[in-house]
Structure formats: structure tokens, C-alpha cells
Amino acid sequence: xxxxxxxxxxxxxxxxxxxxxxxxxxxxxxxxxxxxxxxxxxxxxxxxxxxxxxxxxxxxxxxxxxxxxxxxxxxxxxxxxxxxxxxxxxxxxxxxxxxxxxxxxxxxxxxxxxxxxxxxxxxxxxxxxxxxxxxxxxxxxxxxxxxxxxx
Amino acid sequence: xxxxxxxxxxxxxxxxxxxxxxxxxxxxxxxxxxxxxxxxxxxxxxxxxxxxxxxxxxxxxxxxxxxxxxxxxxxxxxxxxxxxxxxxxxxxxxxxxxxxxxxxxxxxxxxxxxxxxxxxxxxxxxxxxxxxxxxxxxxxxxxxxxxxxxxxxxxxxxxxxxxxxxxxxxxxxxxxxxxxxxxxxxxxxxxxxxxxxxxxxxxxxxxxxxxxxxxxxxxxxxxxxxxxxxxxxxx
Numbered sequence: 361x362x363x364x365x366x367x368x369x370x371x372x373x374x375x376x377x378x379x380x381x382x383x384x385x386x387x388x389x390x391x392x393x394x395x396x397x398x399x400x401x402x403x404x405x406x407x408x409x410x411x412x413x414x415x416x417x418x419x420x421x422x423x424x425x426x427x428x429x430x431x432x433x434x435x436x437x438x439x440x441x442x443x444x445x446x447x448x449x450x451x452x453x454x455x456x457x458x459x460x461x462x463x464x465x466x467x468x469x470x471x472x473x474x475x476x477x478x479x480x481x482x483x484x485x486x487x488x489x490x491x492x493x494x495x496x497x498x499x500x501x502x503x504x505x506x507x508x509x510x511x
Numbered sequence: 512x513x514x515x516x517x518x519x520x521x522x523x524x525x526x527x528x529x530x531x532x533x534x535x536x537x538x539x540x541x542x543x544x545x546x547x548x549x550x551x552x553x554x555x556x557x558x559x560x561x562x563x564x565x566x567x568x569x570x571x572x573x574x575x576x577x578x579x580x581x582x583x584x585x586x587x588x589x590x591x592x593x594x595x596x597x598x599x600x601x602x603x604x605x606x607x608x609x610x611x612x613x614x615x616x617x618x619x620x621x622x623x624x625x626x627x628x629x630x631x632x633x634x635x636x637x638x639x640x641x642x643x644x645x646x647x648x649x650x651x652x653x654x655x656x657x658x659x660x661x662x663x664x665x666x667x668x669x670x671x672x673x674x675x676x677x678x679x680x681x682x683x684x685x686x687x688x689x690x691x692x693x694x695x696x697x698x699x700x701x702x703x704x705x706x707x708x709x710x711x712x713x714x715x716x717x718x719x720x721x722x723x724x725x726x727x728x729x730x731x732x733x734x735x736x737x738x739x740x741x742x743x744x745x746x
Contacts, residue, residue, distance in 0.1 A: 444628065445628065447627055447628050448625070448676060451650050451676040454650060455650060455651070455652055459652075468692035468693045469648040469650050470648060470695050471635060471646070471648060471680065471695070472635070473639070497635075499631040499632045499635055501631060
């Protein structure tokens with residue numbers, strides 16, 4: 361999660377020795393290069409029947425884990441969560457579970473917005489850059505996969 | 512995750528001091544995005560057409576003319592939202608008439624495949640901007656028919672049927688049936704988690720409301736009939 365990359369603001373073709381930028385107030389932009397570090401998302405509830413889908417684990421392994429919870433684990437409902445790119449995979453898992461249950465399972469999906477925090481750390485500690493944080497939003501999905509109560 | 516970025520960072524670190532280097536604007540080369548699980552492109556085929564097969568509306572009982580925003584992979588969120596927000600808030604100034612006093616009552620966002628995330632984002636933005644919207648989310652597989660043509664001979668043609676996950680989100684100013692799976696009451700942005708941590712009394716109280724007799728629907732139908740057309744927004 362810590363791939364360093366250059367924010368777009370860093371690629372300013374302003375050359376010259378460091379520490380001169382403070383004397384030129386006309387230039388609002390910041391010549392200091394930053395490393396972008398993405399923090400992990402906020403801690404979310406983790407019960408036995410919560411499954412957080414990611415893009416690193418093999419798809420079939422995550423699907424098998426859900427199947428195990430519903431069949432062997434004795435849970436009548438599980439909750440599949442996906443954030444950002446993993447939304448697609450979470451939906452896919454939920455739909456696969458439903459299809460393989462021959463219609464016994466139902467889905468109830470909710471969506472939400474998750475606030476994420478990025479840290480901007482100056483590349484060169486000698487330059488006058490301050491560490492900064494930046495927040496952004498990402499979409500998330502929460503799918504309840506459950507056996508409906510017999511009525 | 513992104514090896515391209517990583518290798519670039521290494522190059523940067525290797526440069527001496529970072530002073531007076533020819534600061535080539537470090538733009539990452541356009542990332543080649545390989546289409547997942549599709550190798551046809553490399554075998555001399557190109558996609559000439561992609562059609563989604565018609566599937567019934569996931570929201571039975573919905574007015575037929577409701578505004579449907581079809582979100583595609585390349586759709587710009589600002590285009591989609593500019594259009595949809597104007598319709599939901601009522602177009603003031605268009606021929607001097609404020610249409611039905613406050614815009615449409617309902618909107619549906621649909622998207623499939625790689626547009627699913629964008630679809631959710633649109634719905635989330637609208638919920639935040641409009642406020643007090645009831646939401647119903649439906650998931651299903653959609654069959655997409657793709658026609659691939661050989662780039663060499665031009666004679667052979669292939670038709671591929673693929674199933675892609677798709678999402679449909681109904682946002683409504685009027686109350687919806689809370690018992691319907693996938694229902695979300697207004698302003699659940701933060702309450703979503705607290706409700707779940709407590710053991711079920713929240714859902715029990717929701718159940719006690721009973722099936723909602725859709726009292727407000729005739730009214731909304733009247734609004735939608737004059738207004739709603741399924742519109743493909745500009746890309």
C-alpha cells in the first residue's frame with residue numbers, strides 16, 4: 361500500500377538550489393517533492409460473518425471462504441464488503457454465491473462512502489516541506505448474503 | 512500494485528541530489544490496461560460492437576418513464592451529475608417554467624462491469640447533495656453480447672456472450688418499501704455501522720412499520736410521465 365509516487369504538483373520544472381523558494385512569494389506552488397502514502401481504511405467491525413474482499417487474494421479463495429461460512433460455518437447470513445476497485449469483486453462473489461445456491465440465498469446491498477487519508481511526506485528532509493495529509497472519498501458496498509426466513 | 516510507479520520512484524532516487532536535474536515532467540506513461548480475461552485483442556481480433564441484452568427493470572412497480580442514468584466506463588461523473596442533479600432539483604430558467612415544482616421524484620443509476628464503481632459514486636454524490644433520499648440497490652448479472660471481427664481477413668466474425676455484474680440504484684424522494692432487500696433509509700452514511708453492531712433491534716423496529724402501501728406513488732407517476740425519458744447522457 362505504500363507505493364511512492366509523485367503527486368502532480370511536484371513536477372514543476374523549477375530548477376535552482378533549494379531554499380530559494382522562500383524568497384519568491386509570487387510562486388505559490390510548492391517545488392518540494394512528496395511521497396504519497398495511503399493509510400489503511402478506518403477500522404471497521406469484524407464479526408465472524410464479515411468478509412472484507414480485496415484484490416490481492418485469489419478470487420476463488422475468497423469465494424470458497426464465503427461458501428464455507430454459509431455451509432459449514434452454520435451462518436444464516438454473511439456480510440461481504442468491498443471498497444473501491446474491490447466492489448466489483450464483492451458483487452461477483454455475492455452473485456456467484458446466489459447462483460450456486462439455486463435461488464436459496466438472497467442479496468441485500470447497501471452502499472456507502474468511506475473517507476480515506478493520504479499522507480504526503482517530503483522526499484528530501486532538508487527542504488522546507490511540511491508533512492501533510494489529504495482526505496478523499498471512495499465508494500464502498502456492503503452486501504448481506506442470507507437465507508430468507510421462511511414465512 | 513503499480514510496478515510502473517515503483518520503478519519510476521527508483522529512477523528519481525538514483526538521481527544525484529535532485530538539484531538541477533533536467534526535470535522532465537514525471538508523467539507516468541499511459542498505463543496499458545489489459546482487458547481482464549480477454550485475449551482476443553492480441554489474436555488479431557477487434558471488438559466491433561457491444562450490446563447489453565434487454566433485461567426487465569429490477570424495480571417492479573416503478574413508473575415506466577423514470578429517469579434512468581446509464582453509467583458507462585468512460586462516462587464523466589461531472590456530465591452525469593450535472594444532468595441528473597438539474598433534473599432532480601428542477602430546471603429553473605428553462606423556458607421560464609419551474610417544472611413540477613422541485614424536479615423529479617426518482618432517479619435510477621445503472622452500470623455494469625467496470626462502470627459499477629462509478630455508478631455507486633454517482634449515487635453517493637447525489638445522496639449527499641440532495642439529502643433525504645431513500646435508496647434501493649439491486650445486483651444481478653447482465654448478459655453482454657460482443658461481436659469481434661478479425662483484423663486480418665475481415666471474413667471471420669465471433670460473437671461472445673459474457674455475463675458481467677451490474678448494479679441498479681434507485682434513489683427516491685418518496686418513501687420506499689423498507690422490507691425490500693437492498694433498501695437503505697436516508698442518511699445512513701454513518702449509521703450503517705452502528706446499526707449493525709447492535710443486535711438486530713434496529714431491524715425489528717423497521718419491520719414493525721409493515722409493508723408500505725406506496726401511498727405516494729400515484730403522485731410521483733404523474734410527475735414522471737410528463738418528464739421522464741430514458742436518456743443516454745453525453746460521454
